[in-house]
Amino acid sequence: xxxxxxxxxxxxxxxxxxxxxxxxxxxxxxxxxxxxxxxxxxxxxxxxxxxxxxxxxxxxxxxxxxxxxxxxxxxxxxxxxxxxxxxxxxxxxxxxxxxxxxxxxxxxxxxxxxxxxxxxxxxxxxxxxxxxxxxxxxxxxxxxxxxxxxxxxxxxxxxxxxxxxxxxxxxxxxxxxxxxxxxxxxxxxxxxxxxxxxxxxxxxxxxxxxxxxxxxxxxxxxxxxxxxxxxxxxxxxxxxxxxxxxxxxxxxxxxxxxxxxxxxxxxxxxxxxxxxxxxxxxxxxxxxxxxxxxxxxxxxxxxxxxxxxxxxxxxxxxxxxxxxxxxxxxxxxxxxxxxxxxxxxx
Amino acid sequence: xxxxxxxxxxxxxxxxxxxxxxxxxxxxxxxxxxxxxxxxxxxxxxxxxxxxxxxxxxxxxxxxxxxxxxxxxxxxxxxxxxxxxxxxxxxxxxxxxxxxxxxxxxxxxxxxxxxxxxxxxxxxxxxxxxxxxxxxxxxxxxxxxxxxxxxxxxxxxxxxxxxxxxxxxxxxxxxxxxxxxxxxxxxxxxxxxxxxxxxxxxxxxxxxxxxxxxxxxxxxxxxxxxxxxxxxxxxxxxxxxxxxxxxxxxxxxxxxxxxxxxxxxxxxxxxxxxxxxxxxxxxxxxxxxxxxxxxxxxxxxxxxxxxxxxxxxxxxxxxxxxxxxxxxxxxxxxxxxxxxxxxxxxxxxxxxxxx
Numbered sequence: 001x002x003x004x005x006x007x008x009x010x011x012x013x014x015x016x017x018x019x020x021x022x023x024x025x026x027x028x029x030x031x032x033x034x035x036x037x038x039x040x041x042x043x044x045x046x047x048x049x050x051x052x053x054x055x056x057x058x059x060x061x062x063x064x065x066x067x068x069x070x071x072x073x074x075x076x077x078x079x080x081x082x083x084x085x086x087x088x089x090x091x092x093x094x095x096x097x098x099x100x101x102x103x104x105x106x107x108x109x110x111x112x113x114x115x116x117x118x119x120x121x122x123x124x125x126x127x128x129x130x131x132x133x134x135x136x137x138x139x140x141x142x143x144x145x146x147x148x149x150x151x152x153x154x155x156x157x158x159x160x161x162x163x164x165x166x167x168x169x170x171x172x173x174x175x176x177x178x179x180x181x182x183x184x185x186x187x188x189x190x191x192x193x194x195x196x197x198x199x200x201x202x203x204x205x206x207x208x209x210x211x212x213x214x215x216x217x218x219x220x221x222x223x224x225x226x227x228x229x230x231x232x233x234x235x236x237x238x239x240x241x242x243x244x245x246x247x248x249x250x251x252x253x254x255x256x257x258x259x260x261x262x263x264x265x266x267x268x269x270x271x272x273x274x275x276x277x278x279x280x281x282x283x284x285x286x287x288x289x290x291x292x293x294x295x296x297x298x299x300x301x302x303x304x305x306x307x308x309x310x311x312x313x314x315x316x317x318x319x320x321x322x323x324x325x326x327x328x329x330x331x332x333x334x335x336x337x338x339x340x341x342x343x344x345x346x
Numbered sequence: 347x348x349x350x351x352x353x354x355x356x357x358x359x360x361x362x363x364x365x366x367x368x369x370x371x372x373x374x375x376x377x378x379x380x381x382x383x384x385x386x387x388x389x390x391x392x393x394x395x396x397x398x399x400x401x402x403x404x405x406x407x408x409x410x411x412x413x414x415x416x417x418x419x420x421x422x423x424x425x426x427x428x429x430x431x432x433x434x435x436x437x438x439x440x441x442x443x444x445x446x447x448x449x450x451x452x453x454x455x456x457x458x459x460x461x462x463x464x465x466x467x468x469x470x471x472x473x474x475x476x477x478x479x480x481x482x483x484x485x486x487x488x489x490x491x492x493x494x495x496x497x498x499x500x501x502x503x504x505x506x507x508x509x510x511x512x513x514x515x516x517x518x519x520x521x522x523x524x525x526x527x528x529x530x531x532x533x534x535x536x537x538x539x540x541x542x543x544x545x546x547x548x549x550x551x552x553x554x555x556x557x558x559x560x561x562x563x564x565x566x567x568x569x570x571x572x573x574x575x576x577x578x579x580x581x582x583x584x585x586x587x588x589x590x591x592x593x594x595x596x597x598x599x600x601x602x603x604x605x606x607x608x609x610x611x612x613x614x615x616x617x618x619x620x621x622x623x624x625x626x627x628x629x630x631x632x633x634x635x636x637x638x639x640x641x642x643x644x645x646x647x648x649x650x651x652x653x654x655x656x657x658x659x660x661x662x663x664x665x666x667x668x669x670x671x672x673x674x675x676x677x678x679x680x681x682x683x684x685x686x687x688x689x690x691x692x693x694x695x696x697x698x699x700x701x
Contacts, residue, residue: 188466188581208583208591243586 006184009143010133013044015085017076019092020053022254022286028303029254030091032292033137040151040295041144046083051076056094060218070116071123073102078120078128086132089140093253096136097174100182103130134182136175138252138287142184142192145199153296156202156248159319164203165247169193170237170260172253173213187211193250196287200294202248209240214256215263234263238275238282245277248314249284257286265308268344281309281345293320300326309345350376350418352682353438353448355425356619358386359668360660361454362408363675364682369415371683376418376448378425378440384409386456387661390479392486394668395531396558404668420444434655434689449689450682453639453651454659454675455619460510460518462612468509469582469610475590476582476610478509482532486539494589494608500542501608504592505529506579507549511615520638522615523665526553529613530566537570546573548594556667577603582610616665638664649678655689657682 014037022029037043055072058064076099080088090096106113120126141148149155156165171190176183185191188211194204215233220226237260241249251257261284268274274281284307285293292302299320304311305327315322328338352368354361357379365375383389385405394401412419420440427439428451435449462470462478469476475493477485484490494501507529511522526549533545552574554560566572577595585591590610594603618638639662642650649657659678660671 186466189472206584208585210583211581 010087014089015080025258033288054095078126088131093172152294167202168246170251216255242275283314350448354452356454357384360671360675364679367679457661459614509612525613533572649681
């Protein structure tokens with residue numbers, strides 16, 4: 001392998017920046033992560049309610065100009081400085097890539113950094129220092145994967161056969177494809193999720209289109225006219241992994257998890273088929289959801305009822321107990337509207 | 347301590363040629379070779395173009411000639427230490443502790459192939475059907491079997507040029523010169539072995555400079571239906587049936603390509619082996635991270651190194667064909683002979699006389 005030296009990940013004391021879309025698509029995932037980091041791993045994780053979007057999706061869609069993005073990111077760093085932390089913990093893979101991209105841009109063009117400092121000072125009277133280290137949340141779970149495995153109540157093992165479940169991973173493109181040295185294992189064979197999978201007892205499956213884009217592609221999804229292109233790319237991935245009969249897909253990027261999950265429904269409606277043998281779809285989890293599930297957190301508290309592909313087939317394989325009745329109850333136990341059943345995806 | 351007129355570091359074809367030339371000029375010569383046998387890289391190849399000369403026969407012929415002379419041959423030892431002596435000669439110590447003195451040194455340390463596993467997107471050492479010329483040559487010699495099912499009558503084979511050559515990412519900016527011809531030769535050889543095979547070469551541009559090379563390229567296309575696509579392979583992955591899924595680009599059509607292949611041959615580039623000892627490491631030309639050694643003047647004194655009495659022979663200076671390496675070995679021997687002749691006319695222990 002080309003990259004033999006792994007990046008160093010700070011062990012503790014992080015300023016956490018949330019993901020716009022993770023909170024929207026998978027509303028239990030970030031809270032589950034915070035609970036794991038603080039309660040299970042006893043880490044010092046700080047937040048600031050005033051932090052904002054990194055502008056990533058707007059930036060990559062050419063809606064937000066570079067100057068704005070640089071100023072917003074500078075402000076995030078300033079908030080981190082204010083918290084007393086120098087390590088940045090990033091929830092979103094798009095943000096993770098963008099923070100590194102802006103720092104690299106400033107490194108090569110110090111005049112842009114100087115201009116950003118001037119803009120931030122003029123607008124907010126704030127100053128900032130660049131983080132000592134930046135970690136994606138999946139990096140941190142990888143770092144503590146053995147501790148998490150020790151605390152876990154469940155494993156990625158079939159309760160029926162005792163064999164490891166087959167798990168395919170999808171790493172968000174902006175995790176390591178922009179800066180390979182910033183990804184654990186580099187850009188071609190990242191280990192950040194496969195390491196977590198094997199620590200949890202699962203079998204990590206290599207499949208041909210492992211590195212292919214999930215289909216998000218920012219503008220390709222955001223513009224309705226090119227949404228078919230987005231879906232085609234997801235189809236390429238699903239077709240590629242289907243021969244291996246995976247029990248589960250794991251993704252560290254919220255956008256990727258979203259598209260690999262939601263487009264399974266859309267494709268099933270278009271094509272009249274699913275990419276698993278049972279017609280149930282292939283469940284998709286994010287890394288935080290996987291860790292929380294293995295630690296024994298109630299699937300509905302993690303927010304797994306928000307997934308398009310029902311997760312019950314996975315829960316049954318692992319032997320995780322759950323209440324079907326409580327799936328669509330609100331936190332105050334009041335029932336909410338139960339979504340209609342899909343015509344193909346069961 | 348044994349003394350020689352010339353110690354030759356590296357017993358490949360250029361080093362052996364230098365040794366034979368110098369001994370025919372009545373010079374006392376010693377060859378130090380790190381491997382068990384003489385021959386160097388030539389031992390890795392099956393045949394040489396043009397003429398389909400058997401590579402091992404060439405190595406054997408040169409070795410036999412050397413064994414019939416009084417050339418001292420030391421194998422399985424590397425040079426550990428070198429120093430200049432008071433009489434403008436050199437002291438050399440090997441890894442077994444053996445010490446020698448000589449008036450001149452010929453460095454003929456040759457080349458090594460680029461480590462293709464550094465290009466991890468190409469899957470070498472990760473996926474079994476991805477090989478380099480080293481493995482392919484062994485397959486031709488039947489030392490190892492092809493990494494696809496025996497029943498495969500129509501293997502789909504890809505050959506990728508310029509792996510670790512002309513590549514900024516791997517710091518090798520040079521063209522390795524031999525690989526285009528070698529790739530065409532491999533394509534024909536594979537086609538002869540598997541007549542139903544579909545063979546595709548992926549290239550940046552073809553550099554077929556030697557006599558007969560262009561004709562071989564024409565033959566590959568006309569008589570063997572070998573395909574040539576101008577473009578690079580961007581990614582290699584393994585299918586569930588153990589075949590390779592290859593993504594590439596056809597830059598002439600401006601289209602991305604994707605296909606399944608049974609075998610991928612990576613035409614690894616050539617890198618220098620550098621100087622044999624740390625004392626002389628400054629000799630490595632910093633301008634070429636590929637560790638080729640720089641001669642005193644690449645046009646007029648190409649066999650001379652900047653230290654008087656040190657000469658360079660063969661592909662330690664840069665990529666060479668076998669015939670060029672042999673010619674260069676002769677040339678280095680002649681330069682060494684001139685130098686020894688001049689030295690013999692000078693007062694001995696010049697350094698002491700000055701003191």
